[in-house]
Amino acid sequence: MDTTGKVIKCKAAIAWGLHKPLTIEEIEVAPPKAHEVRIKILASGICGSDLSVLKDKLSGVKFPTILGHEAIGIVESIGKDVTVVKPGDKAIPLFVPQCGQCRACKTPNCNVCEKNDFTTKKGLMQDNTSRFTCKGEQVYHFMSTSTFTEYTVVPDICVAKVDPAAPVEGCLIGCGFATGYGAAVNTAKVTPGSTCAVFGLGGVGFSALIGCKIAGAGRIIGVGSHKDKFPKAIELGATECLSPKDYDKPIQEVIRDMTNGGVDFAFECTGYIETMKTAFDSTYLGNGVTVVLGVAGPDDRLSFHPGELLFGRTMKGSAFGGFKSRDEVPMLVSDYMEKKFNLDFMVSERIPLEKINEAFELMQSGKGVRNIIIF
Template sequence: MQKPQGESVNGVHTETETSGKVITCKAAVVLGPGQPFVIEEIQVDPPQKMEVRVKILYTSICHTDLSYWKGESEAYRVYPRILGHEAAGIVESVGEGVVDMRKGDHVIPIFNGECGDCVYCKCDNSNLCERFRVHPLRSVMVNDGKCRFSTKDGKPIFHFLNTSTFTEYTVLHSACVVKIDSKAPLKKMILLSCGVSTGLGAAWNTAKVQAGSSVAIFGLGSVGLAAGEGARTRGASKIIGVDINPNKFIKGKAMGFTDFINPNDSKNPVHEIIQEMTGGGVDYSFECAGNLDVLREAFLSTHEGWGMTVLLGIHPTPRMLPIHPMELFDGRRIIGSVFGDFKGKTQLPHFAQQCMRGEVNLDEFITHELPFEKINEAVQLLAEGKSLRCVLHL
């Protein structure tokens, strides 16, 4: 067992060689729903066949982490567990069979993996993967059904969303690790692990927003704002933000939104307000709140004949869609989008290049920075709607 000491230029330790050995490091472990994260020393096993062990340098908290932490769905209640799925870091070592990465490479984890060999990965119309698609119920490694994390006395600590990034070192299957340009700023690249890719990709890849079109975005968290950024970069002429937190409008205006609606400010349904603003409805709407009543408003806010609603919010309740089948005969469509329809390993390296060239504005998404040990403060900032992304430095 080895505890890393010292680092090279790339951030990988040099005073001791840890490849093939168990590493002792710090992690933020959640022990139960709503309980504070506990920073404790854990043991991280070496990567097995087709796995990669990564030294995490930056990570952040997404609303999916927040939802699990709150225990909103009983099905996800597996403890102790290491959450986190937005991060960036450096490869510490690779397991047998990994040929597309090596020690020292700059990488980001992805919760929606891409093996490249299954029928899903080979299909141009899907970004899912037969074995490594997003799977909230999975809490162990795919290869052998075991954990790579354990307590100091050898008890297992469970995984989360194929990634588990609230730790100094993590182990992932290579299908869930994307190598990026070593010149890319890792602190910003964490946004590509989930929030920005999900929202912006929904506008680019799922809806294929056209220049001059109108857009309504329901829920102005990171995903919603990213959808707006995607619409802006595609030349949308009207981008309407809908949220009950008026503080979100300040950020939205800075990011190119043209109009804002607070549902609490009017007795009329939001869809009626939008229809009046746009002469019948928007071309595209994005539901980013995880609320079925909001989803219905988003659906009805689009124009009859061609309107499209993209579902992005996570809906943990057993309630069904609030849409009558006959309403689809009015020409409106509704579609879900996972990870912005990006094929992670195939397309994210190019997306990272676009971000490096300034084609996408990433700076506005990072609102706070804290040391890793203050992760509970970062959770509260997100829960209270005070932050978009708080970067945690490990």
């Protein structure tokens, strides 16, 4: 049945408020307006940022909302003046848009388009309205994507057409993989023969390991407290793994002793302030680069003496791995299809939408890497 121009009723996981489980509800998804795209979701990854919303670590999100921002699907219909995709195209929704017109989009040195919703947290489309309703109540969008639903609507600046043969695992390029991998190859610009340390061995951390390896790092140290993940880290590129629990002195001192004064590049993938400082302290005094990837809490503050930067150390953040989303996500998918990297390592469980709360519980326990919802 042709659904173009019609309201679609479908299932979605609704977040009604903080510290509450999601509930599976029937929602209504309105047709796309001008410069909007409606997508039938095939698969969606469950990311730590989604959990951060529920735990009030990523504050300011409006409820009720449909979370999820890491997906792959098929374009069901398009609104007026959409030219980037057509119905039937396989596509990845983008939580980092690329409008092509703002200052960020026009410079090669930035990828955080000014029309993003993860800093403004409006939870609405570009015209300040929602396309979702549930039980007669407006439901907010999340980071312009909202992928924990059978159908979603996104702005056309938040969608990338990808290879029609891309498997469902390609959804992980929509956040986790691109974030960690890009942090190494784009943000840090890891150099051949260099030393690296990756703090936090989840999906983003594992992806950073791959980026370090592909960039030619000579030594890559994985750091985490879940030692069951060490074999996979070694398989993906780590030359060795350390658990802070195994040492009587701070892990940064251990790493500095191992690397003649500190690593060249450190990647923080946990969101904990203490780990950010530990990663920074693990780098070499003269030129160490620390890249922060984790989402910190709203009241967290990072503090250190300016003298720690004076001799050449730097600390920087990285959003979506520095990738220009609409331009470069299709290229990442092509690289995946050409087996330049593998995404199977990230998928711990494939689950139905109805088990989404179980997936969040597994994430909180530290088990597995990424769970993906199959629709």
